[in-house]
Amino acid sequence: MDPIRLSRSCVGNEEIAALARVIEAGFLGMGSEVQCFEQEIKAYLATPYEVICVNTGTAALHLSLEGLDIGAGHEVLVPSITYLASFQAIAASGATPVACDVTPERVFIDLQDAERRVTEKTRAIMPVHYASDSTEMSGVYEFAERHGIRVIEDAAHAFGCKRNAKKIGATGDVLCFSFDGIKNITSGEGGAVITGDLELASRIRDARLLGVEKDTEKRYTGQRSWVFDVNRRGYRYHMSNLMAAIGREQLKKIGRFSEHRRTAAIRYREFLAGQSGVELLTLSDDDIVPHIFVIRVTNGRRDTAMQALRDAKIECGIHYQPNHLLAYFNQGYALPVSELLMSQLLSLPLHAMLTDQEQCRVVDVLKSSLEDKSNA
Template structure:
């Protein structure tokens, strides 16, 4: 059994706080202003500065960011949205929330991401948007098909829930001209406790996103707080990020370079430790440009290996069961051979900032033992 070197070291994932978050939250609580406040707006400014973009709009969750992005792009019933089946179900639920139809795309099993060709294989005359998922933190480059997508007026909405801080070429994800959605949930690369943020392409989009997240209400700075003077100009939802969550995010952002370095070094430590282990394929997150969010491998007899490792105290997981095989989405099922194979073989190893290289060596040793035990038993998944 693994001997944890920090809080939750044996878990599959664990939140990581630097120690200043509590004081930041206390300041917000002492102010008596708990909702969307100047703290939220400061967090938006700081994120925009970090990413090198003109604007960023904070919302209450990554799912809210995806939903709002689709609304902003004008996606509606009758439209199709190309999305990889290998993603968290929130991506698909956001598509259904606007009444559009998900069209599932296959993935490259080496990266768990879509490719430009796999996207085009799923595009039809009804496609209004594509939603590449930046799985594990790896950027997805659709440059080879961008002119074709633009000519067809197909929006690109990046699900970058795993990829805050990662780069696409020389630029940070979010700065490459797409509507980009980040998640700041408890175990993300940067956490707000709960939250998300959108990177708009234009000032008009930023205004629309801000209106949607505030129930369609439009107020000037001077009007804010005067409840007798506001205008409802369109559809909206209660999607604002609170100052409490933003304060956590600001404290995290102050230390993000440390988190970036730590997560990359931990992933590289896994790569070194796994190098001599037969029967294991490490999923490539492009560590030179990514801030890794997950460490995943493909193994035969995954369920039995999962059971063996869990019994030995290692918190492994499965990210994710393919969405096109889920009962709620079965009507849109397509033949996706790579996704279906990965769905049977993918195993997520413990990955978070409480880990040490010694912990990683222990995880890999237990993985090796599990593979031997399963192989000797002759069982099949």
């Protein structure tokens, strides 16, 4: 039996040719390929906002926070169930990530719980488009307006998704995408900040290149600044031409990738509808390009199911263990839904090359592992 991957990069000859083109041109760092990728993302998202590409989604989150002057002495509300990157990006800015509980239906930040955790130090809320869904995002904007805080959307799972008929990135405050190897599109590693806040965009553009003022404009024409000034902290977080070349080819394929992921997720939902011991998340199938396919195993057999899948050479995962339970981020309070979900969440294989036969194998093994065979 061939192993089935949980997720994978879907890259091919087009990406190889694009890399060869950049290598032959002889400039691998940040230059015109990055500028083209940014313009193409902007066109794809049909967004009036600025697009700034960086080397990871984590860097996108970090630069957004610092660009908004969020740092030491400040707090940022964030769902406990998210990739560790959301928490570490907040910590890197010097601010404190304040873990909030999540809703059991969508694993989205629970705004009632967040309400209890607002203090005079709260500066931002960082909702995560968990499993690519953004159904409850309008509530976040009402919340943020009421408390006078910024919204940094961790949209790492949500490239290509829509909300209110517009692409994620066409509206909102600050949005951060990830283009790491297994995301809806990849640039090898990579990320982008999308924002209509021009001052923030300009700060992020400089900060991604060590804080050198207006260096981006020079790099896009194949030059660099030799004499310059620096007014803020900066990093080596820029995207390279090599990465952008991969990303540009991936963007051409997003229609096909989206269709494949969406169809596979709908098939899983059909296969598993009504299955005892399984709860499906409540997601808006039409609007999402699912990055992960997560179920809740509610009959106490999640670990048994994981072992059975592994024994059948099927990779599976847990997105994610709650961050408030990690020693570094533990603030000494319980988050009951996140802690319950820790023992229930199970991610099944999903990527743009998953075959129908592979999906059937996953579902067969899963269903059989969920049956209680003790009385058989």
